[in-house]
Amino acid sequence: MRTFPALRATVLVAMMSSAFALTTPAIAAVTVAVSPSQVSLPANGAQQFTATVTGSTDQNVTWLVNGVPGGAPSLGTISTSGVYTAPANAPTSFTATVTAQAEAAPLSTAAASAVVAASTYSGSMYYVATTGSDSASGSAAAPWRTIQHAMNTVPAGATVQVAGGTYNELVTITHSGSATAGYITLTSAPGQTATIDGTGLGVPQGQQGLVTLQNASYVRVIGLQLQNYTSNSSSLVPLGIYIAGSGDHIEIRNNHIHNIVTTVTTSSGDAFGLAVYGTATTPISNLIIDGNELDHLTTGYSESLSVNGNVQNWQVxxxxxxxxxxxxIVAIGFEGTAPTTSLDQARNGWIAGNTVYNISSTTNPAYNDQPGADGIYVDGGTQITIEWNSVQAADLGIELASEHSSRVTSYVTARNNLVLYSNVTGISIGGYASSVGGTSHCTIVNNTLFENDTLQSGSGEFQVQYHASNNLFANNILYANSQGLLVNSFVASSTPPVTLENDLSYTSDGASAAYWVWNNITYTTLSTFQQASKSETNGLLADPLFKSVATPDLQLSAGSPAINTGVNLGLATEGAYDYAGSPRTTSSGLIDRGAYQN
Structure with a gap:
């Protein structure tokens, strides 16, 4: 799996400012000063940063860590008022750079950094093995037999190391580590794989994981295999890992979850690979879901990996x-998961560096074997950054929408992603019907969409549906298949649902095959589409000159019209790095179109 600069121990980010404008306004120079310029913090330590904007009466700034608005648990998080909180379990010599980006003008620069010391947790070690006994001491020489006994027994800061083998049990974790003592860690023994197998086990409480965390904090689950958990009833929901209630500082890392199954063939059947349900007034927060593999799941009407309800400051x-x-992968709001509507929304999230492929409901009887499964979906979430993901052969590649009337997915940025060979459409915004919700103030920039709508359904590369408003689609590369459909905005509307700017378009059959749909009217030339949409002024219909369309290799060849022709929208919008982990802009501030920076 690819490693990105943003996920390494050292994070290098220049401080920049931006505006949500597509051209640079002629205004006086705006600069930003941040204080303090450098600090040292312990794990979980906090620091108030202050930004001063000169050259403008607008003192508002956007705070970022590594170019991610609000940061993320592994990078440290920062509030809208500039309070940075260091990671609870940072690697040795971890360095993070926070950013204040002036909202008054684009491209003014300043710098500030926060140096974060590594965690020093060093709790006791306990052991579990298939040859052990729960009446033993739990030492390496006298291991316990069941994982559940271990998790009921160990204190805060302890690590439970499980020897390779198969454990036919359900594990529920209800007690917590702490900020001072450290995490309770459940992990496979080094070089071995502990398998929790659900064969023949029931589903207590109506919804149960092979591993369940209930109102638990400072807990880590690392390197386990979870498999073979099945339900034959619509009232019983099996999960690989289930996190519910409230909780703080939870890490789910490097687990393999597969063959979690519902055999119910109607829309009332549910199963999940990994689900997070924030069901309390206190949120689930500082959640890391990293490096896991989830495959061969039969989920019925549910999802592979879901973050739902009162969940904030999280990363997938x-x-x-x-x-x-x-x-x-889905982030969900407004399903009645949390006790109040104001809290019922997954928010302040980071979905990055994931590889998603072969996600389809065409073999799912709950969907009548019709294509409707998203690779990555935000259904009513807000303040989420989606970047560096590869989504291939899903029904819909990336979708930003809401399934609930009068509700919207809002303030989501999808940038620097690859979306290939989707069955229906590459990227979709707006609700699927007039009776549901929509999409507002979302930004889709510097993505590469390649030969999507393989079923030639008439949805195209970029689809705009119902109740979309104040959205931006810019600097993307759209390469349609022989169908030639690039943009499909089929809902007639007096106000534009999205502003398109500076996108590069082409088709596998050349420029002559290209067409666009706007307000449910078809346009066969770029100029007529520009006039009708009153956008895409700097759009271009030309071959992007990918390195290979056969492999495919969607990096840009020398001479590509996408190179150095993007609109620089500022760090908060375009991100610090491209899909491959290279700096998003050149030293002179130039930016390419699409997911790769040449």
Whole structure:
């Protein structure tokens, strides 16, 4: 799996400012000063940063860590008022750079950094093995037999190391580590794989994981295999890992979850690979889901990996999600998961570096075997950054929408992603019907969309549906298949649902095959589409000159019209790095179109 600069121990970010404008306004120079310029913090330590904007009466700034608005648990998080909180378990010599980006003008620069000391947790070690006994001491020489006994027994800061083998049990974790003592860690023994197998086990409480965390904090689950958990009833929901209630500082890393199954063939059947349900007034926060593999799940009407309800400051990073019969990764709001509507929304999230493929409901009887599964989906979430993901052969590559009337997905940025060979459409915004919700103030920039709508359904590369408003689609590369459909905005509207700017378009059959749909009217030339949409002024219909369309290799060859022709929208919008981990802009501030920076 690819490693990105943003996920390494050292994070290098220049401080920049931006505006949500497509051209640079002629205004006086704006600069930003941040204080203090450098600090040292312990794990979980906090620091108030102050930004001063000169050259403008507008003192508002956007705070970022490594170019991610609000940061993320592994990078440290920063509030809208500039309070940075260091990671609880940072690697040795961890360095993070926070950013204040002036909202008054684009491209003014300043710098500030926060140096974060590594965690020094060093709790006791306990052991579990298939040859052990729960009446033993739990030492290496006298291990326990069941994981559940270990998790009921160990104190805060302890690590439970499970020897390779198969454990046919359900594990529920209800007690916590702490900021001072450290995490309770459940992990496979080094070089071995502990397998929790659900064969023949029931589903207590109506919804149960092979591993369940209930109102637990400072807990880590690392390097386990979870498999073979099945339900034959619509009232019983099996999960690989289930996190519910409230909780703080939870890490789910490097686990393999597969063959979690519902055999119910109607829309009332549910199963999940990994689900996070924030069901309390206190949120689930500082959640890391990283490096896991979720595959061969039969989820019925549910999802492979779901973050739902009162969940804030979370990340879903570097996971591999594939060969499942419903949605790959989803962040959800407004389903009644949390006790009040104001809290019922996954928010302040980071979905990055994931590899998602073969996600389709065409073999799912709950969907009547019709294509409707997203690779990555935000359904009513807000303040989420989606970047560096590869989504291939999903029904819909990336979707930003809401399934609930009068509700919207809002303030989501999808940038620097690759979306290939989707069955229906590459990227979709707006609700699927007039009776549901929509998409507002979302930004889709510097993505590469390649030969999507393989079923030639008439959805195209970029689809705009119902109740979309104040959205931006810029600097993307759209390469349609022989169908030639690039943009499909089929809902007639007096106000534009999205502003398109500076996108590069082409088709596998050349420029003559290209067409666009706007307000449910078809346009066969770029100029007529520009006039009708009153956007895409600097759009270009030309061959992007990918390195290979056969492999495919979607990096840009020398001479590509996408090189150095993007609109620089500022760090908060375009991100610090491209899909491959290279700096997003050149030293002179130039930016390419598409997901790769040449």
């Amino acid at each position: 990073t570097n996971n591999k999600v594939h060969d499942n019969d419903n949605i790959g």
